[in-house]
Amino acid sequence: MQYRRFGKLDWEVSVLGFGAMRLPLVDKETGKVDEPETIRMMRYAVDHGVNYIDTAYPYHEGQSEVIVGNTLKDGYREKVKVATKLPVWLVEDEEGFDRHLNEQLERLQIKKIDFYLLHGLNSWSWPKVRDLGVIRWAEGAMADGRFDYLSFSFHDNLEAFKQIVDDYNNWALAQVQYNYMDVDYQAGRRGVEYAANKGLAVVVMEPMRGGQLAKAPGPVAEVWESATQKRSPVEWALLWVWNQPEVSVGLSGMSTMEQVVQNVAIAARAKPGILTAEELTLVDQAREVYKGLAPTPCTNCRYCMPCSSGVEISGIFQMYNEAMMYENPRAARLAYGGLKEEQRADRCTECGECMDACPQEMDIPGWLEKAHMFLAPKEESGS
Structure with missing residues (x-):
C-alpha cells in the first residue's frame, strides 16, 4: 500500500479508501446489505493497508454506518480513520446538527468520528447551514470530543467550490x-x-465514475490495447487519479471481494507521476473516444436553460449521451425516471426558443423526442 500526507495533518492516508456506498446486497435491495461479506471485504482491505473508511447517513438506507461500526470491532477501530457525513438537506435548525451527529455516533458504535463532512454542499445548501451556525456548532462539537475535523463533500460548479473553501479556514x-x-x-x-x-x-470520489469506466466499449478498448504497458480499464482509471500528487486518497465503492483484491493490488503501485507523458496522452485519447460515442452534439453549455416549459433539456441529453457512451442504459433510465413529470422530454412544446440559443444548432425538439423514446418506459415512449 502507498501512503500520502493528508493535507495539513501530521498523518499519512492510504491512497485507497473504502467507500461504503455500494456494498454487496441481499436480493438486490439497497437496504439489505450482506453484512458478513461486507465485514470480510473491509477487514481484508484494512489488513492490506487501507486506513480510511468513508460512509454517510443515508447510504444503504442507514445501514452503511451500522455495518461500518460492526466492522470496526475486534481491534479494527484503532487501525483506521472514519469519515461520515451530515445530511445537510435534513437539517432545519441547530438542534438538527446535534441530533444527527449523536445518532451517527450510536450507529457507528464509536465515541468519536475522525472526519465529519457536510454532505454534498452546493451553492444552495452551504449558505443554508452556514447561516444556521454550522461552523460555530461544529467547533463546539470538536471541543466536546464528538469529532476531530470538519470537512465537506461537494456537488456544484467551480465558483461555488472556491467560495466554500474560502469561507472557513479550518477545513x-x-x-x-x-x-x-x-x-x-x-x-x-x-x-x-x-x-x-x-x-x-x-479526497476523490467516483474515480471509476460509478463503475462506468471499469468496462471499456470497443473503441475505447482499442485505445488501451495500443499501449505499450498493458493495463485493465480499472487500472488506467485509478492510476490516472493517483498519478496526481494533489490527490490524497481515492475512494472506491467496492461491491465484491474481487474488486477489493484488485484495487488493493493496484494501490500498491500508485505513486505520483507513475504514468508517462505518452500514457497521459493515451488517457486523453480515450476521453475523446468516449465523447465521440455520444449520440447528441450537446456540450452541456446550458444556453438552452431554463426551458420556458420546464423541460430539463441539458440534463436529459447528458443522460442519453452517457447511456450510449458507457453502455449503461439502466442507470440513465433510472435517472430519467427520477425527473418530475414537467421536466421530462415529452413535455416539450416545440416553441423553438432553445434552438435559437443553442451554439451547436441542434434540433433540440427532435433530439428530445429520441431521448424520450430511449429513456422512458416502453408503455410511455410508445415503443
Whole structure:
C-alpha cells in the first residue's frame, strides 16, 4: 500500500479508501446489505493497508454506518480513520446538527468520528447551514470530543467550490467527484489544485465514475490495447487519479471481494507521476473516444436553460449521451425516471426558443423526442 500526507495533518492516508456506498446486497435491495461479506471485504482491505473508511447517513438506507461500526470491532477501530457525513438537506435548525451527529455516533458504535463532512454542499445548501451556525456548532462539537475535523463533500460548479473553501479556514478535507472523464466537471481539475494549494486534503470520489469506466466499449478498448504497458480499464482509471500528487486518497465503492483484491493490488503501485507523458496522452485519447460515442452534439453549455416549459433539456441529453457512451442504459433510465413529470422530454412544446440559443444548432425538439423514446418506459415512449 502507498501512503500520502493528508493535507495539513501530521498523518499519512492510504491512497485507497473504502467507500461504503455500494456494498454487496441481499436480493438486490439497497437496504439489505450482506453484512458478513461486507465485514470480510473491509477487514481484508484494512489488513492490506487501507486506513480510511468513508460512509454517510443515508447510504444503504442507514445501514452503511451500522455495518461500518460492526466492522470496526475486534481491534479494527484503532487501525483506521472514519469519515461520515451530515445530511445537510435534513437539517432545519441547530438542534438538527446535534441530533444527527449523536445518532451517527450510536450507529457507528464509536465515541468519536475522525472526519465529519457536510454532505454534498452546493451553492444552495452551504449558505443554508452556514447561516444556521454550522461552523460555530461544529467547533463546539470538536471541543466536546464528538469529532476531530470538519470537512465537506461537494456537488456544484467551480465558483461555488472556491467560495466554500474560502469561507472557513479550518477545513481538513474537500471531497470531490474526479476522474479522467470529469476533468472539467463540478470542481474538476482546477478545484483539486485549488483545495490542495490551500492545504486541504483532497479526497476523490467516483474515480471509476460509478463503475462506468471499469468496462471499456470497443473503441475505447482499442485505445488501451495500443499501449505499450498493458493495463485493465480499472487500472488506467485509478492510476490516472493517483498519478496526481494533489490527490490524497481515492475512494472506491467496492461491491465484491474481487474488486477489493484488485484495487488493493493496484494501490500498491500508485505513486505520483507513475504514468508517462505518452500514457497521459493515451488517457486523453480515450476521453475523446468516449465523447465521440455520444449520440447528441450537446456540450452541456446550458444556453438552452431554463426551458420556458420546464423541460430539463441539458440534463436529459447528458443522460442519453452517457447511456450510449458507457453502455449503461439502466442507470440513465433510472435517472430519467427520477425527473418530475414537467421536466421530462415529452413535455416539450416545440416553441423553438432553445434552438435559437443553442451554439451547436441542434434540433433540440427532435433530439428530445429520441431521448424520450430511449429513456422512458416502453408503455410511455410508445415503443
